[in-house]
Amino acid sequence: MDQGSSLNVAVVGAGLIGIDLLTKIKRSGLLDCGLVVARDDQARGLRSAAALGCRTAGGGVRSLAAGRQGFDIVFDASNAVSHAEHWEYLETLGALVIDLTPSMVGHMVAPTVNGADALVHRNVSLISCGGQASIPVLHALARRYSPSYIEVVTTAASVSVGRATRLNLDEYVETTQAAIRAFTGVADVKVMVNISPAEPPATFRVAISLAGDDFDLGVMRRDVATAAAEVRAFAAGFDIAACGVIEGKAFIAAEVKASAGLIPRYAGNLDIINSAAIVVAERYAAGRVPRERP
């Protein structure tokens, strides 16, 4: 890739999400990772980042200013509590900020639903892995039906859930609920999180239930299939495992396998939010970088 035509990006946070994101950035033709920063206690993650060939710094988000060149995009893969503080500082740098923590600070984006919004907001929130896996389906169904209640239960393999996520379960639940309300217009929403220690590890799964309308199975399956196909365009391992109407309630289970990279197949939770981050960043890059004429 010609150095001049790709955007210079930085990653804040070197946990499970940050490192998988870095591998995806390295595969992108439109993004170059200039720096990975973390707090000093994530030294192990920084070593992984260095092993992937990326420059690293251990002094936290303020290390971003030390480089000679500015960054076009900063991905925040730290934690929800830190993000608000990071944003205060990042806002002054002028980069597009893509937040992978469930902080509820930025403008919430699900790429297949409102991806274009990322072109006009400076802080884009990717909600949560459960939000990315459920909102495309819920948005499609909410356009056709008027459910009175939506429930989403996510289950991720224990080994794929890092420390920041474990500390951020409250934010994960509340931010995902807020996003589902915003994208569907349904007020009564409940989100729950399971962490499974099963061996071999369980594939990331999102169980979705909707109540309060007359769901037609055939129509629902078509809508769900269309939404799933759109998501697969950027997260190839997204699949519908079950779709039915049970006792008058719609039930859809989506499973997400990681489709490429260094992470195991079951870690679809990492894959879907990082794939969403890449597609948002690449769309932004495409708008910024003049295309080479044929």
Next chain:
Amino acid sequence: MNQGTRESAEHARPVMIHDPTLRDGHHAVRHQLGRDQLRRYAAAADAARVPVVEIGHGNGLGASSLQVGRAALADGEMLTVVREQLSHSKMGVFMLPGWGTSRDLKEAIGHGADVVRIGAHCTEGDTTERHLNFLRDAGVEAHGVLLMSHMAAPGRLAEECRQLVGFGASAVGIFDSSGHYLPADVGERIAAIAAAVDVPVIFHGHNNLGMAVANSVAAARAGAKIIDGCARGFGAGAGNAQLEVLVPVLERSGFSTGIDLYALLDAADLAERELMPRPPTIDSVSVVSGLAGVFSGFKSRVLDIASRERVDPRDVFFELGRRQAVAGQEDLIVDVAMELSGREIKWPGPGKSEGARDRRVRRGFE
């Protein structure tokens, strides 16, 4: 304790009885207890000087849902009703991070909860850090408890408990959520935990294999200081350690509970009359769920779905055990039942499993 069960009372070792009848019992009645039921049992338990009366949805604060069943009353309503009845007993609540949030904890404390238990699957204790920290800072008595504890070895449970103490738990322990243990299993685990921590150790027994009281005595002998029991065993599946049996058996075994026997028996009679269609029994499905090591709270849902799909609920439980389902994964029941019925709602899709690749790349997390 009164009425002649005391043996050498001056040497009796104290254990604290924790009574989750109005929380765990909810599993047996699809979380449908009403105000009068809560009020009457809470008053009776208080009269018997039961130290802690725990209440709420069976899966804890914030858990009312389609996934595990919606409660008849909101958490706040239950707490308000019970609080008014308790003058001696403390009021306890239970919460699983990921199911409830700090918002639910604040609400419960606002309603006068004295003891808050934060639970996690037995290998995931670090999900409780935020909430135990919060309770410590708020000055609320906080217990850290590990669910489905048969799924981890004694050393791991001890390590997890030590971590819970570090987060701020003033008591820690294990739940036999599947009713899978035999007494020797319990003794070994409680001894390992008691050696690792300097706070009281908790044991919570289920009765799928008829061992709940025996396991609780084994726990007390191994050093547990807080033992859970429910009136008539009111609880998920085969039920819990039966409180009005547990207390006199502990007293005869050389432990003191401070509970009044006749008043406790009255509370248990009231519970049978007022709270449950029938007392829990170890039916065939409950034996299988205990053997399979599956959370007893799955029972009502498994029976419903197995009957709808015309499959044997025992097969469903064994398959859930094989998949190592943990509490909260009730959404798997439909998948398992449909798979067994051959009426899968799975779609053919891209990306079938690639076991060899998974084994190769899992090293990335180790």
